[in-house]
Amino acid sequence: MSTGLENGLEVSEDDLETLIGDRALDREDHVNAPGFVVRPDQVQEVLTDLRDEAGFDHLSCLTAQQYENRYESIYHLKKYADPTQEVSVVVPTAVDEPVSQSAAPVFRTADWHEREAYDLVGIEYDDHPDLRRILLPDTWQGHPLSLEYDQEQPQVVTLSEHENPVQPDHHDTESDTMFLNIGPHHPATHGVLHVKAVLDGETVVDVDPDIGYLHRCEEQMCQSGTYRHQIMPYPDRWDYVSAGLLNEWAYARAAEDLADIEVPEYAQVIRTMSAELCRIAAHMLALGTFALDVFGDFTAVFQYAFRDREVVQDILEDLTGQRLMFNYFRLGGVAWDLPEPREEFFEKTREFLDDLPAKAEEYHNLITANEIFQVRCVDTGILEPEVAKQYGCTGPVARGSGVDYDLRRDDPYGYYPELEWNVVTEDGMDNYSRVLVRMQEVKESAKIIEQCIDVLEEWPEDDREIQANVPRTLKPDADTEVYRAVEAAKGELGIYMRADGTDTPARFKIRSPCFHNLSTLAEMAQGEYIPDLIASLGSLDIVLGEVDR
Amino acid sequence: MSNEPRQKTYETAAPSTDTRDARMGEGMDDRFNSKLREAFGASPFILTKFDEFMNWVRGSSMFMLQFGIACCSIEMIHTYAIKHDLDRFGAGVPRASPRQADVIIVPGTIVSKFGPRMKRVYDQMPEPKFVVGMGSCTISGGPFQEGYNVVKGAEEIIPVDIHVPGCPPRPEALVYGVAKLQERIKNGESSPVVVKPYELEEFGDLPRDELVQQLADRIDEEDLVMRYNWADSP
Numbered sequence: 001m002s003t004g005l006e007n008g009l010e011v012s013e014d015d016l017e018t019l020i021g022d023r024a025l026d027r028e029d030h031v032n033a034p035g036f037v038v039r040p041d042q043v044q045e046v047l048t049d050l051r052d053e054a055g056f057d058h059l060s061c062l063t064a065q066q067y068e069n070r071y072e073s074i075y076h077l078k079k080y081a082d083p084t085q086e087v088s089v090v091v092p093t094a095v096d097e098p099v100s101q102s103a104a105p106v107f108r109t110a111d112w113h114e115r116e117a118y119d120l121v122g123i124e125y126d127d128h129p130d131l132r133r134i135l136l137p138d139t140w141q142g143h144p145l146s147l148e149y150d151q152e153q154p155q156v157v158t159l160s161e162h163e164n165p166v167q168p169d170h171h172d173t174e175s176d177t178m179f180l181n182i183g184p185h186h187p188a189t190h191g192v193l194h195v196k197a198v199l200d201g202e203t204v205v206d207v208d209p210d211i212g213y214l215h216r217c218e219e220q221m222c223q224s225g226t227y228r229h230q231i232m233p234y235p236d237r238w239d240y241v242s243a244g245l246l247n248e249w250a251y252a253r254a255a256e257d258l259a260d261i262e263v264p265e266y267a268q269v270i271r272t273m274s275a276e277l278c279r280i281a282a283h284m285l286a287l288g289t290f291a292l293d294v295f296g297d298f299t300a301v302f303q304y305a306f307r308d309r310e311v312v313q314d315i316l317e318d319l320t321g322q323r324l325m326f327n328y329f330r331l332g333g334v335a336w337d338l339p340e341p342r343e344e345f346f347e348k349t350r351e352f353l354d355d356l357p358a359k360a361e362e363y364h365n366l367i368t369a370n371e372i373f374q375v376r377c378v379d380t381g382i383l384e385p386e387v388a389k390q391y392g393c394t395g396p397v398a399r400g401s402g403v404d405y406d407l408r409r410d411d412p413y414g415y416y417p418e419l420e421w422n423v424v425t426e427d428g429m430d431n432y433s434r435v436l437v438r439m440q441e442v443k444e445s446a447k448i449i450e451q452c453i454d455v456l457e458e459w460p461e462d463d464r465e466i467q468a469n470v471p472r473t474l475k476p477d478a479d480t481e482v483y484r485a486v487e488a489a490k491g492e493l494g495i496y497m498r499a500d501g502t503d504t505p506a507r508f509k510i511r512s513p514c515f516h517n518l519s520t521l522a523e524m525a526q527g528e529y530i531p532d533l534i535a536s537l538g539s540l541d542i543v544l545g546e547v548d549r
Numbered sequence: 550m551s552n553e554p555r556q557k558t559y560e561t562a563a564p565s566t567d568t569r570d571a572r573m574g575e576g577m578d579d580r581f582n583s584k585l586r587e588a589f590g591a592s593p594f595i596l597t598k599f600d601e602f603m604n605w606v607r608g609s610s611m612f613m614l615q616f617g618i619a620c621c622s623i624e625m626i627h628t629y630a631i632k633h634d635l636d637r638f639g640a641g642v643p644r645a646s647p648r649q650a651d652v653i654i655v656p657g658t659i660v661s662k663f664g665p666r667m668k669r670v671y672d673q674m675p676e677p678k679f680v681v682g683m684g685s686c687t688i689s690g691g692p693f694q695e696g697y698n699v700v701k702g703a704e705e706i707i708p709v710d711i712h713v714p715g716c717p718p719r720p721e722a723l724v725y726g727v728a729k730l731q732e733r734i735k736n737g738e739s740s741p742v743v744v745k746p747y748e749l750e751e752f753g754d755l756p757r758d759e760l761v762q763q764l765a766d767r768i769d770e771e772d773l774v775m776r777y778n779w780a781d782s783p
Contacts, residue, residue: 153779154776157662213660214658220696221696237692
């Protein structure tokens with residue numbers, strides 16, 4: 001096979017067909033990508049070929065689902081160099097014996113994904129390093145997203161793993177290590193994350209993030225809601241640190257592609273502007289809480305960050321009527337136009353943007369120029385770009401490791417292609433770089449908002465179309481499948497949907513950037529000191545609502 | 550210095566008040582006639598019951614537990630932070646340890662895996678303790694009520710004194726909720742436990758039904774467990 005297919009070069013469907021050859025049992029056509037059906041015992045082979053020969057180095061998502069007559073795992077592959085090139089590898093397995101080969105040796109990120117698929121749907125993966133439940137408690141009975149699951153059956157959940165960490169049995173007398181529970185109720189875990197750490201003195205020997213303390217069935221909720229109105233409120237609650245509109249956009253984009261809806265350009269400008277406001281708010285929170293984690297600054301930086309968030313939230317409240325859970329996007333546009341009087345809204349937003357450079361300077365003085373901060377962050381929590389790619393990292397975490405990947409530019413949507421802005425990357429690969437990336441992204445977002453306001457001001461009054469004409473009940477054709485992603489605050493937020501001809505999706509899968517980013521924690525923290533573990537965890541900027549969904 | 554002779558400090562037992570009187574000037578001394586003094590009446594003493602005094606103290610200085618669960622915790626942080634500043638109401642000291650806290654604000658959805666942990670955190674708080682349920686999820690499970698993994702309200706596990714509805718409630722609403730809690734504490738009211746079906750108990754004490762039999766070889770008899778009877782949930 002020629003190696004010219006590597007990197008970002010275009011791979012045609014014919015090339016893929018030749019590459020996969022006889023191993024493809026069948027072809028499927030997803031809205032976003034061609035799909036190849038392969039046998040469950042050839043998964044590793046096919047994925048290795050696609051990665052090494054055709055350059056698909058990004059396992060973006062793994063969707064598992066059950067049909068009446070089979071289970072199915074879909075591997076959604078992309079390229080970091082060009083995410084518009086996608087391919088889906090579909091692996092069907094029998095109902096009576098749902099066993100499929102694991103992709104974990106090819107892509108590290110498949111490890112967690114397959115655990116989730118096992119947990120929720122019940123597919124088993126051969127050759128998986130550690131196949132156990134990830135979101136639900138170990139003692140859970142049944143697989144909730146499988147078809148025969150009975151939600152009414154009682155469940156028993158243990159508290160045994162919650163033992164006192166300094167109990168004698170947590171000491172391993174031979175190797176002199178100590179087991180330490182961090183969380184799920186701990187100020188440094190940013191919510192309800194449980195980190196099981198094994199320490200040798202102050203050095204972290206092993207670390208295992210235990211997630212699922214906020215697994216509130218988001219996928220099930222979306223599968224029982226109608227496309228048109230009932231799903232949109234949920235995205236707000238995935239990444240809930242004011243990044244709601246960015247999440248809503250992920251659903252809007254996927255559903256609009258699924259149902260073939262064209263969004264008016266005016267609505268796209270409003271979407272772009274409001275989404276970037278959300279990004280600023282989200283990064284401010286990341287900054288404030290990180291400063292709190294690293295040098296315990298509950299007074300200055302934390303409060304400043306919240307002061308600035310209040311301003312953004314005020315603006316967003318004027319626009320959407322809500323401080324946090326906006327529910328502002330609609331399929332085919334947005335709920336309503338800018339608030340009247342428009343001049344006042346523009347003025348208020350401009351004022352915020354004008355103040356931003358001075359504030360950014362203040363943050364630089366307080367945070368990044370602070371010696372203590374630098375000692376804590378520079379060269380700690382190293383994440384090599386190749387490792388980041390293996391784990392499917394995206395967003396500021398990947399860009400802090402020098403991976404130049406931003407869907408706003410690489411897989412354009414909304415009004416972004418018409419605007420002037422830059423993708424920020426840093427080569428430091430450490431906690432410090434990730435903070436720098438976020439701080440600079442705030443400035444880039446400000447640039448985008450400013451240009452959007454200019455465009456909106458100039459927009460002719462009789463052409464302000466905020467919503468396309470979308471039928472009241474949306475029923476996309478049966479068996480259409482789509483996987484679409486947008487650049488949310490934490491990275492690539494993707495949605496997979498399969499329509500079955502009704503007004504609710506048959507399968508709704510959320511690809512959460514935080515889920516991938518968090519899975520790198522062990523890589524970053526092993527062999528480092530325990531305070532660096534806390535710093536690394538903070539710099540990943542996870543939101544448990546999105547990790548656990 | 551004035552030319553007046555100095556006050557005699559000998560051959561008298563009267564207190565030497567000349568300097569003080571001179572500084573105070575003519576007329577009534579109104580330095581102590583504050584509103585508070587007026588309220589107290591003629592005597593500078595208050596007569597109250599010790600219980601009432603303790604209730605007043607409890608309500609006026611509440612230590613909150615720093616306890617974040619989900620979306621509502623973001624609004625809760627905003628309530629503590631600049632602009633809303635819950636500290637103004639004598640309730641703004643977030644403690645990281647439950648052993649130092651009086652009030653737990655439950656800010657978010659409780660799922661099956663977190664239920665036993667929240668119960669444990671609550672048990673670790675010293676008496677008297679108070680619970681503010683923040684958001685719809687702590688009332689009924691909120692938007693996630695139909696979920697297979699969601700506990701239908703915080704009251705299934707711990708008693709709740711004040712419910713603040715909203716998804717999420719605005720910081721103003723939480724401030725109001727806390728103020729209401731203070732009022733209740735001041736009046737010595739405490740909430741009756743309404744529903745509380747989920748308890749932490751030893752696995753060996755559970756009735757040996759089918760589910761327990763299945764799990765018998767995986768869970769020790771002494772392990773603490775929480776049994777969720779979803780079918781009985783509201």
